[in-house]
Structures are given as C-alpha cells and as structure tokens.
Amino acid sequence: MNDLKEQTLTNAKIRITYTIKLFAIVLFLLSFKNTFAQKVEFLERSEVTNEGLYFWYPDKNGEKVKAFHYAPSISPRGDCLTVVNGYIFFGWYKGGMKNGRDLMISRKKIGSGKWVTVQLPHKNTLIGPKVNSWGDSHKTISIGVSKTDGTVHVFYDHHNDPLKYIVSKKNTAFAKDSDFKIGMFNKTRGYLAAGQNVTITYPAVTENDKGNLIVNYRKGSAVGGNEMVHVYNGSTSTWSKAKMVIRGSGKGFVETKDRNYAYAPAPVLAGGDLYYGFSVRWARKKADGVLNEGVYVANAGSTMTGAWKDVDGKTQPMPIQDYSPLLIDLPATKDGKGSSGGPSMAVSDKGDIHISYRGRGNDTKYHYTYVRKAGQTEFTKHSGVGKTGIAYGDRIYNTSINKSKGIITIQSTAAGEFKYRNDLVYQTKDTLGSSGVRLVDGNLVVIAEDRGDTKTDSQGIFSYVFKISDDNVSTPPPTSGDITASWYKVKNVSTGRFLQGVPSSTVIQTNTGQSGYDKQWRLVRTGTGSYFNIDNRKASNSNSSGMLAEGANNTIVGTQTEPVKFQSDKQWSVISLGNNIYQFKLKKNNRFLSQNSSNKGVLVTSGSANTTKWQLIATSTALSKTSEKENILQTDDITTVAVYPNPARSSFNISLKGITKADISISNMLGKLIYKNTTTSGTLEIINEEKFAPGIYLINVVGDGKSYQRKLVIE
Structure with a gap:
C-alpha cells in the first residue's frame, strides 16, 4: 500500500470549485410556526431521563479533577439511537461516577405514550487510576432492532475489548409497554455467531431493505485494524460468522510499516445498498500526530459481505486493501494533521452522493463538502464548509444545534445540489450538549443531553421529534378520523x-x-x-x-x-x-x-x-x-370550518359555518383517534383535560355531504 502522499488524484472523480461559501443563518425563533416552505414541523418534546451519565468530578482544593479520556459526554454518543416502526430506541448509561453507570435501554412510541426504561445489570467500565478513575467516551452503546422477529440488540462498553452483547427475546421490541421489561432480555454473551468470540471497537448496527441487521466493527488497533461484518437473519434469529471486508493489518498481507485502519461512521443505506465512506489512519504517521486522511467511498452492497464497488460501479477485490480505486480526494488539512473522524455521508435512493470532511481544529478553511448528482461522473468540491445530513426522499436534511442557546436548526437541499434553505428554527427550553440524530420514515429524532447544570455527573436527556413532509411525498388525501x-x-x-x-x-x-x-x-x-x-x-x-x-x-x-x-x-x-x-x-x-x-x-x-x-x-x-x-371530489371551502385559538393549550373552538350537523374526529400524526363527537351547534368548544399532548393533530369534519380537514397545534 502506497503512502497517501504518494497517491495521485488520477483515480479521483472530482471537479474542484474553490469558492468559499458563507452560510448566514437568520434565527427566527418560531417555536411551532415556520415561515419557510411547510416541510418540517415540530411534533413533540419529551424527557427520557433526569439522570444520564456525564463524566465529571467535583473540583478538589480549587483544581479540576480529571474525569474522562477523550470527551466527557457518553449519553448520547455513538450509535446509541435508532427509530423502527414508529418507536424510538435509545441506549444510555445512568448517572453517577461512583454509584451509577448502569446500562439502560429506553423506548417510546412517537406521538403517544411515555418513555419505558429497562435497567440491565451491567455498567460502563472506568479506566485509569483506582481513585477517581476516568470515563472512556469510546465505550459507547450501539443498538439495533429487527423488524422481522422483534428482537432488540445491544452492544456496550467496548474499546478494543471482548464483545459484550445482549439480545432480547423475540417480539420484545414492539410489545406493549408493560411487557417491555428486564425479563425479556437475555444475559450478556461474548459472541454473535456461536463458537466465535470476538474483540470489538466501534460497532455500528444498520438495517437493510431486506430486514437484515448488519453490524460492522474494528478488530485490532487504531493504526492496524481490520473491518469485520456480521449479518443477522431475523427469519432464523441467527448471526453469520464474521467476515473481513477491509484489511488494515495481518502478517503476510500488510507490512508493518503499512499498517492502517479505515475510520468511518456507520454505513448509509440508499437504494437497497449500503454506502461506506472512510478516511485512513497510518501507523507510520502516528508519531507525527497525523490522524485520518483522505476521502474514500464504496458501494458495499446490501449486506457489506458481497462484492464492493467504487462509485462508478467497478467491482473491487475483497477484502479491500488497495484503497486508491475508492479515492475521491486528498483534501489539505491544517499542518497536514488530518481529521479526528471519518467523512460524513448522505446518499439518496436515486444515487446522489453528499460527503463532508473536516480537518482537525476549528478553522473552516479545512472543511470540505463533495456533491455528485445521480448520473454524473464527477464530484463538485465546496471548500470552506463541511455540511451533509440525512437523505429523505429527494432532499438532504441537515440538523445543527446551537448548544448554549438551545436552538435546533433544520435545513435541507435538493439531493445532488448544494443550496441549503432553512426549513425550521426551533427554540428549546434547554441548554444542549452532546446529541444524536436519526431520520426515518419522515420522523427526524434528536436526542440531546441537557447541560444547564455543568457541575454534575447526572443530567437530563431530552428527545425532540420533528415531522418532515418531503417535496415529492405528500400526506394522504382527506380521511375521517383514523x-x-x-x-x-x-x-x-x-x-x-x-x-x-x-x-x-x-x-x-x-x-x-x-x-x-x-x-x-x-x-x-x-x-x-x-x-x-x-x-x-x-x-x-x-x-x-x-x-x-x-x-x-x-x-x-x-x-x-x-x-x-x-x-x-x-x-x-x-x-x-x-x-x-x-x-x-x-x-x-x-x-x-x-x-x-x-x-x-x-x-x-x-x-x-x-x-x-x-x-x-x-x-x-x-x-x-x-x-x-x-367524476371529482367536492371541494373544501376554507371559510366553512375554522379552528381557534391555534396553537392552543387548555382549550380550543371549532366554528362550523352553514353546517347543520357535523361528525368531528381528531387524530394525532400517527392516525390514532383522540376525540370524536357529533354536534348540531355552530361552535364547539373542546377542553383539553390532558387528552391532547403537545404536538400536531388533524381535525376531520364531515357534515351535509362534505368533508373538511384542519390542522391543530397543541403547545
């Protein structure tokens, strides 16, 4: 394997535009109202817990006491969040450096219900000295859910350690709240495929379109690791044996001086395939403080265990060892030190590819975004900004958080373009810290720690859910209630x-x-x-x-x-x-x-x-x-039915102009019927009485042979 500096851009498909773009975000604090195109709406805020772990010790004799290795935040961090079948699943550690650190799994149905939490008999392991040991923020939780057999899969507390893995019994994931409890989870084990115990770092769990779960992880060191993959078949409830897909070390295969590891976030599912973007950390550059270099992308197929292809569709020998065919660019970094992580990536189902890469430090001069529209052969490089997000429909959605001000900003661009617009700026009640984001089936979920109290090892964790209606995906036609x-x-x-x-x-x-x-x-x-x-x-x-x-x-x-x-x-x-x-x-x-x-x-x-x-x-x-x-449907007269106040809190009114008798039903965004009544009055007052949690509701009025739909926001 040649040094990155010796590689050329001959294989890279890139058209460079050195125009630095400054994105000015105008902060309209809108709460529930959105003056931009009505594509993103706030749905709900809920508290997951008030005792999430944060690595912190009180000062001693006026001096800070070291409490962590790498970073103080651990909940949320890593691949600890997933959204499946309208449920949020979140893994976290319980607060308290000395008496806490318990492994917790929480679940909530979006739009209704409360968080249900299971405390498992395992803890996050501290490192370092015996007194005031440190937390290691590499030891995250990864969680996956099988739609096929309803199992919940939990990986926890790893940093080049033997596997710690828990799987629930079948049909646990979507069971009623009263059945989501510790007795539904099996004991920790050290293997996925029977008889094959593994050592693991950075596990990521992804579900493909076939209902399989794919877990990929590093086996080996940070400068000499191989990427391994297992596939879970929900029909048989079994894992495949480990398969090496990227080789960065191995006697007889990689010389000692060429040992490396391909650093990557979790793979991205698009059009039935998993796309894998990574940067390379070389052993021989460790002494110089050089970390992850280059932007590389592969189409890893539906399970990552078959043939991999470059972005132009050419099949590559497996396991991947020669990275050059996958090279997109070798971007410059400050003092040539590379990046602390791997590139972030979003891919649309049509094949539009967005990649961002940020060099170490805060100098945006070394931040880059690469965009290739489906059907094209070259990437356009945007220097001065590193910005991607999550693909949904024909758009890419980016979520940014102003932590000190508690503002969540959601922007989007058409897939294959780099023209972001503000879709929603939401002012929370909280001071935010570390966060995780998922966008699944139009639900954009943000899980974030509350850093309002900075002197604590036990803090709040909140969930915020936003509803996205893609430009090319509409809500269904008018319905009556459910x-x-x-x-x-x-x-x-x-x-x-x-x-x-x-x-x-x-x-x-x-x-x-x-x-x-x-x-x-x-x-x-x-x-x-x-x-x-x-x-x-x-x-x-x-x-x-x-x-x-x-x-x-x-x-x-x-x-x-x-x-x-x-x-x-x-x-x-x-x-x-x-x-x-x-x-x-x-x-x-x-x-x-x-x-x-x-x-x-x-x-x-x-x-x-x-x-x-x-x-x-x-x-x-x-x-x-x-x-x-x-034949056509009868049209709706917007002046016939009015809802006020809107947004509402304790009560609201439905005004019926010219309707002698009306059947009224109100549903939440899941289609669940919350309220139903028949009235002959011109105005109907509805008292909340805690029936309506904060969020968005659809009102359906059927009267005199016509149907009318209105949207209601409850604060």
Whole structure:
C-alpha cells in the first residue's frame, strides 16, 4: 500500500470549485410556526431521563479533577439511537461516577405514550487510576432492532475489548409497554455467531431493505485494524460468522510499516445498498500526530459481505486493501494533521452522493463538502464548509444545534445540489450538549443531553421529534378520523378504469365498474412516516387481494395479508399532483403504479404518462351522473370550518359555518383517534383535560355531504 502522499488524484472523480461559501443563518425563533416552505414541523418534546451519565468530578482544593479520556459526554454518543416502526430506541448509561453507570435501554412510541426504561445489570467500565478513575467516551452503546422477529440488540462498553452483547427475546421490541421489561432480555454473551468470540471497537448496527441487521466493527488497533461484518437473519434469529471486508493489518498481507485502519461512521443505506465512506489512519504517521486522511467511498452492497464497488460501479477485490480505486480526494488539512473522524455521508435512493470532511481544529478553511448528482461522473468540491445530513426522499436534511442557546436548526437541499434553505428554527427550553440524530420514515429524532447544570455527573436527556413532509411525498388525501378507517375508489386518469382487487394473489387489474368492496382501497401508514401500505377492502383471505405489492416482471399483485407490513416491496409513497390526483411510487425501486394496455396493474420507471396518475374518490362522495370519466371530489371551502385559538393549550373552538350537523374526529400524526363527537351547534368548544399532548393533530369534519380537514397545534 502506497503512502497517501504518494497517491495521485488520477483515480479521483472530482471537479474542484474553490469558492468559499458563507452560510448566514437568520434565527427566527418560531417555536411551532415556520415561515419557510411547510416541510418540517415540530411534533413533540419529551424527557427520557433526569439522570444520564456525564463524566465529571467535583473540583478538589480549587483544581479540576480529571474525569474522562477523550470527551466527557457518553449519553448520547455513538450509535446509541435508532427509530423502527414508529418507536424510538435509545441506549444510555445512568448517572453517577461512583454509584451509577448502569446500562439502560429506553423506548417510546412517537406521538403517544411515555418513555419505558429497562435497567440491565451491567455498567460502563472506568479506566485509569483506582481513585477517581476516568470515563472512556469510546465505550459507547450501539443498538439495533429487527423488524422481522422483534428482537432488540445491544452492544456496550467496548474499546478494543471482548464483545459484550445482549439480545432480547423475540417480539420484545414492539410489545406493549408493560411487557417491555428486564425479563425479556437475555444475559450478556461474548459472541454473535456461536463458537466465535470476538474483540470489538466501534460497532455500528444498520438495517437493510431486506430486514437484515448488519453490524460492522474494528478488530485490532487504531493504526492496524481490520473491518469485520456480521449479518443477522431475523427469519432464523441467527448471526453469520464474521467476515473481513477491509484489511488494515495481518502478517503476510500488510507490512508493518503499512499498517492502517479505515475510520468511518456507520454505513448509509440508499437504494437497497449500503454506502461506506472512510478516511485512513497510518501507523507510520502516528508519531507525527497525523490522524485520518483522505476521502474514500464504496458501494458495499446490501449486506457489506458481497462484492464492493467504487462509485462508478467497478467491482473491487475483497477484502479491500488497495484503497486508491475508492479515492475521491486528498483534501489539505491544517499542518497536514488530518481529521479526528471519518467523512460524513448522505446518499439518496436515486444515487446522489453528499460527503463532508473536516480537518482537525476549528478553522473552516479545512472543511470540505463533495456533491455528485445521480448520473454524473464527477464530484463538485465546496471548500470552506463541511455540511451533509440525512437523505429523505429527494432532499438532504441537515440538523445543527446551537448548544448554549438551545436552538435546533433544520435545513435541507435538493439531493445532488448544494443550496441549503432553512426549513425550521426551533427554540428549546434547554441548554444542549452532546446529541444524536436519526431520520426515518419522515420522523427526524434528536436526542440531546441537557447541560444547564455543568457541575454534575447526572443530567437530563431530552428527545425532540420533528415531522418532515418531503417535496415529492405528500400526506394522504382527506380521511375521517383514523387514517385506516377511510376507503377510496382509485380511478386511472388515462382510462377511467377503477383499480380492482382480485383473488388468489394474481395480478391486480382495472375495471370499468365502480361498485363493490374489491374496488375500495385504503392507505395505511407504515410506522409514522410518509410511506403507506395500499390495502383492499375485502377481508384478507384466499378470495381477496389484500395489500398491493410487487410481483414478477414488474406486475402488481395482492399479498392476501393485512397491514402493517414494512417490506420495501409493499411500501408506497403518495405523490400529490393537485385536484385529488395522485401517483404511487414503490419504495423498493422508485417505480410508479400504472396500467398497461391489457388493463393490468404494472410498475413503470417514468411518471410522465397519465396511466401513472390516479384519482382518489372517497366512498362517501357521490359520483357525477353525467360522465364517469369526469367524476371529482367536492371541494373544501376554507371559510366553512375554522379552528381557534391555534396553537392552543387548555382549550380550543371549532366554528362550523352553514353546517347543520357535523361528525368531528381528531387524530394525532400517527392516525390514532383522540376525540370524536357529533354536534348540531355552530361552535364547539373542546377542553383539553390532558387528552391532547403537545404536538400536531388533524381535525376531520364531515357534515351535509362534505368533508373538511384542519390542522391543530397543541403547545
């Protein structure tokens, strides 16, 4: 392996633009209101605990007492947070340097309920002297959840140490709160695959589109480590044996002078594949204080255990040892000291790639962002700013925190571009510290420590949840109360034919008739995001279609199963085109639901044809007598139904203008029905009485043959 300085940029695909961009953030302290495009909204704030661990000792004789190695924050830190099926899972250590440090696992359903916490009989291990031992912030918690068998996987307290791993019993992850308890977790063990005990550093757990869990970690030292991978199969509830995917050491393979380790954050899932971005730390440069150099990226496939490719699709020999084909750039750093971490990366499902790399220190001159739009062959380099985020839909979302002021700012840019806009600036009540961020199914979750009291080893930890509606993913059409309780006729714009369920899981077809439950469909949220199952009204049995899913040769079939299902071949995004016209795009491959010349349901790559456009007609809405092809939903008069005050706290009013009798239902953002009533009054006052937790609610009013929807914010 050649020295990085000896490598050239011959293999790097990069177009450099040395324009330093200054991003001025105008802080409008909006709380719940957003004057920008209505894409991001605050959903809820909750306290996880008031006793999270912080490495700190009281001063002694007026002098500070060392309490930590590397950093004082440990909860949250690392891969300790995940969001699955609308639940937040968070691993943390209990406060108290001497009597605390217990391993804790907490869970909360987004939009409802409280945090449920399990205290496991294990502790974070201190290092250093026997008296006033130090905390080691490398010894983080990593957590993963299997959708397939409902197991919770916990890795904890590692820094080149024997594995400490706990897995729960099956169906624990999504059990009711009263069943989420210590008895559901098995004892700590030192192996994943039976008979293969491992030593581990920096484990990261990622779920792919197939429902597998992938854990990757370092085996070996910081300047001579190999990257190892195991895959968890939820169908068999077993881990594969370790596979080396990157070789940085090994007698007979890597000379002593060339030992190294490829430092990387957790891999990024996009379009069914995991992308791995890393920088290299060389053993021979350790004495000079040089850390992680270069920006390298690979497509590691769906499990990281098969063939890896460079960003242009060329397959590389495994395990990866020659990094040069994966090189994007060798950015300059202050005094040539490299970076303290690896590059951050976001990749869209279409293949847009965003990478940021920050040299050591605070000088932004040595911060860089690389962007390559899907279909292009070169990266554009932006010097003076290192900024990426998390891909969702067709945008990249960046979350930044002004810790001392307690401000969370969410910005986004179109994937493949570098034009960030402010989506939301949220003023918290807290002084924030270390944090973790996840964006899953439209839920952006921030977990942060409260540093209001700086002289403590036991502090608060808070959760903030924001709802994102992507530019190309709309919320579903109007519903009555619970989103799963409304049914629609789905009519093709081009042919006027109605989507029809058929028995025995055969290909879905369309029909000119519009009556019957086999032509009625509902949209059911999967988790809490902007993906849905599309479900037929007939009962799910051998004589019905059940949910829509991908079949052979780009056909659409029925699954004969009930929602909710989380496989990507059964999840659809709903794209609003206006006038009650929608498109449905499959999560698995971004193909559109369409109708072919044989009146069969099929998937197509382009959404330009009218055969990919569908009108949703509520079953409670009468069809026009004139022409079946001209049926439309009745329009909503915004002056008919008003909600005030909004935002509200203890009470609010619903004004009904010209409606003699109305059925009113109020649901939270998960579709859960919170309130239901029928009134003949012109104004209805609703007293909160703790029914409505702080957050966003959808009000549905049905009266005199029309349906009206309003949004309500409870502070």
